Amino acid sequence: MKSGIHLIVTLGLALAASSSLSAPSFAQQGSVAALSAKINALSRAGKYAEALPLAQGQLDSLEKKYGSDNRDVAAALNNLAQIYGAQGRDAEAEPLLKRAIAILDRVSGLDSADAAPELNNLAALDERQRRYADAEPLYQRAVAIRQGALGPDHPDLAISLNNLAGLYQAEGRSADALPIVETTITNGRAQLRVALPVLLAAQRQQLLAGDRALDAALNVVQRATQSSAASAVNKLAVRLAAGTDRLAQLVRRDQDLAAEAEALDKSLLSAVSKDRAKRDAAGEARSRARLAAIATERAGLQKTFATEFPDYAALSNPMPMTAREIQALLSPDEAMVLFAVADKESFVFALTRDAVDWKPVSLGGDALSAKVAAFRRGLDIGKASDASGKAGLFDLALANELYAALLGPVDALVRDKRSLLVAPVGALTALPFHLLVTEPPPSAIPETFAGYRDAAWLLKRQAVSVLPAASSLKASRVFARKEQSTKPLTGFGDPLFNPSREGSGSGRTAVKQASRALVTSAYTDFWQGAGVDRARLAAALPQLPDTADELNAVAKDLGAEASDIHLGAEASETTVKRAPLADYAIIYFATHGLVAGDVKGVAEPSLVLSIPNQPSDLDDGLLTSSEVAQLKLNADWVVLSACNTIAGDKPGAEALSGLARSFFYAGARALLVSHWSVDSEAATRLTISTFDRLKADPKLGRAEALRQAMLAYLNDTSSARNAYPAFWAPFALIGEGAAR
Known part of the structure; x- marks a missing residue:
């Protein structure tokens, strides 16, 4: 068995995640500011037991040092109040905020920029208590202060504007909320949690034409999803520009x-x-x-x-597309579904060549995370030995419940299309949509594995492709190269993480076993100063000897030459960068993947290749998304197999968004990845079957070829376990699934 890459396409909602609460005053300096930052970071992470004594201690210390009339004391009161508010302890937070505001009024007056955070936070507390009449003048005052002090385009002003619009919407005052939301959309600072409910209400109340409301909503959604990959895209810029x-x-x-x-x-x-x-x-x-x-x-x-430089502009700063622009990219037999996830509710957008619809989804971010985690618990092959009376097996009823919640509202629009393109976000990036169940099952867990064969899997109805973002559709269909490749496949697998070990690939004596997830250590633990402790990192990265067998089997089936398969020490950055990759139709990586932020100093997703004895700018063992973007590909497929599972249970962590965008830019039409640890025999069988079908009928399309390979496995009655989804359904197609 081997560990499969977890599909963690970073489409996180940075704007949606913007809190209604405001940070402490910028008047704080030095250690006071540092401690405040630590307190707020702990609070945002939900570590209230750690944050609370620090905040109380900070307040006590500052009061002893400065007395009661001091800005830093007011900021400390605000810190403590935020923790109480996050815990639902508004009765304790309210007097702290009022005291902070009184201090600031005496010290510098309530027209000072210092007062805006506390005014904002007291307003948010009043709003939570449904004291809307009390909250409104406080929000308005915070808006006026920030607009006067910071100007019309500042992000802190946008926080206050979004909060005011959200208050109006909570009161049912869509007409008052709409112009504020339109302002934040124009500035590119609209929050999903506010803008989408306001726009939908404005459309229903005929305050805004349906097409304008839809395009405005799509604008907000696309900007939010693009923001999650901003770090990786910024890192791309210098290297992409190097040649011109x-x-x-x-x-x-x-x-x-x-x-x-x-x-x-x-x-x-x-x-x-x-x-x-x-x-x-x-x-x-x-x-x-x-x-x-x-x-x-x-x-x-x-x-x-x-x-x-239109290609560079499209990659580095893709502009949101209108509904008509998206529809024009779709073929008559395709439907596209986009999601937006906010705290309390979510939204689904469905588009076909001829029609568009968007609807609310009752589940918010936390509820979706919990349900997706429960859904995935049934996909552990280690537990899949016998379905009789076993807990923890795949829950068909939950799969149907998620289908009804996520796709049910737009079912009439999408159900008859042969291909379904999905742009997930947040927790949904970890959800294998092809395993949703379209009809209520007779029982949540069948009595035997064979009972899973009769479930109404979405895959039986449609081929599913996943898009990192709506803009990826344009990237793959407009900018990807279309020339014919001359060689079938080149692959890089079983890399050497400890340079002191000798041998390569199939020649090693390592025990073949499942790769282990790095569940106890973050990659930052392996860094010392500016350099990595390579011995510790090598010890933490499981070797992947079984990937050599997989690569060799796929290569043999597709007629690839042995010299095109690079194993062990040859599976290096140097080999990748010097290879004529544009000659190959399939490029196969069988290794670990790092999500952005795993390694200190590496702010973009990366693939781990053989770690050299002497790292250099050319080869440090990490193929980053910046470096991927410089590759010259002409690939129908890029296969990413056996990747790191550290972020598998943290939906929304950035793993594939930057990589996928970079691979598209470099010339790939699609990525093939796996959602969970895969049985090696099943992985080889599924990949070979997929490639065989596409080779026999190139017009079939990649997503349809993968669909048929999975269904053939599912319908193979030679073994009861073939019907269990953990075996037949691990792979997902990212990017272009159609024949082009």
Whole structure:
């Protein structure tokens, strides 16, 4: 058995996750600010037992040092109140916030930027208690303060605007909420939790035409999903630009301007938080003028990118598509489904060539995470020995419940299309949609494995492809190369993580066993200063000897030459970067994958290849998404097999969004990945069957070929276990599933 890559396509909702609460005052300096940051980080992580004594201790210490009338004391009160509020202890949070506001009123007046966070947080508390009349003037005051102090385009102002719009919507005042939401959409700072309910209500109340409401909602959804890959895309920029002098210069200029703007913004935030008597009005005016000039110059650069370097612009800053633009990319037998997940409710969007619909989903982020985790618990092959009376096996009733919740609202629009394209987010990135069940089953868990064969699997009805984002559809159908490849396959597997070990691939004597998930250690544990402790990292990375057998079997079936299969020490970055990859129709990686942030200093998803004795810029053992984007591919498939499972139970962690986007840019039409630990025999059989079917009928389409391979396995009655989904359904098609 081997560990399969968990499908963690980072489509996280950075904007949706923006809290209605505000951070403490920017007047804090030094250790006070550092401790406040730690307290708020613990609180956001739900570690209230750790955060609470720190916050109380900070407040006690500052009161002893400064007395009652001090900004830092007010900020400490705000910190403690936020923890209480997050725990549902509003009765204890309210007097703290009121006391903080009173302090700030005495110290600097409530028109100071210092007061906005506390006003905002007290308003949020009133809103939770349904004291809307009390909350409204507080939100309005926070908006006025931030607009005056920070300007119309600042993200802190957007927080207050979203909160005010959310309050109006909670009161049923869609007409008041709509213009605020339209403003935040224009600025690209709308929050899903606010904007989508307002837009849907505005459409239903005929405050906004249906097509305008839909396009505005799609704009919000696409911007939110794009933001999750921002770190990886930014890392792409310099390397993508390296081959073109003019592009390199423009990219460097844009990044320099962005850095300057960030520094100015921090300086301005600090300045406006000072006492009025100590503020430098002329200096603040100069900062604002410079920020405006930077914004204008960067807007001009984006236009230049779009005109002179459209491929780069499409990758680095994809613009949201309208419903009509998405529909134009779909064939008559395709349906596309996009999701938006917020705290309390979610939304599903369905598009076909001729029709569009969008509906609310009753499940919010936490509920979806819990249900997806329960769904996945039934896909552990280690437990799949006998279905008789066993707990923990795959729950057909839950699979049907999720189908009804997620696709049921748009079922009439999508059910008759042969192909279904899904753009999941958050917890849904870990959900294998092809295993949803479209009809209520006779029982949640059949008496025998064979009983799973008769379930109404979605895969029986439709071929399913997964898109990292709506923009990926355009990337794969407009920008991917279409030339004919000359060789069938090249593969890289069973990499050597400990350079001191000798041998390669099938020549090793290592015991063949399932790869282990790194469930007890983060990759950051293996870093010391600026370098990695390679001995510890090598010890933590399980070797993958069985992947050599898989690669050799697939290569033999497809007629690939032995010289095109690179195992052990040859499965290196150096080999990948020097290989003529554009010659191959299939590129196969059998190794671990790192999600963004796993390794200190690696802010983008990566594939782990053989770790060299002497790391260099060319080869440090990690093939990052930046480096993938520089590859020249012409691949129908990129197969990612046997990847790290550290983020498998943390839906939304960034694993594939940056990699997929980079592979598309480099020239791949599709990725084939697995959702869970896969039986090696099953993996080899499924991949070979898929490639065989496509080879026999290239017009079949990749997603349909995979679908037929899975169904053939499911319907093979030679073994009862063949009907169990953990064996026949591990793979997912990411990207272009149709024949093009």
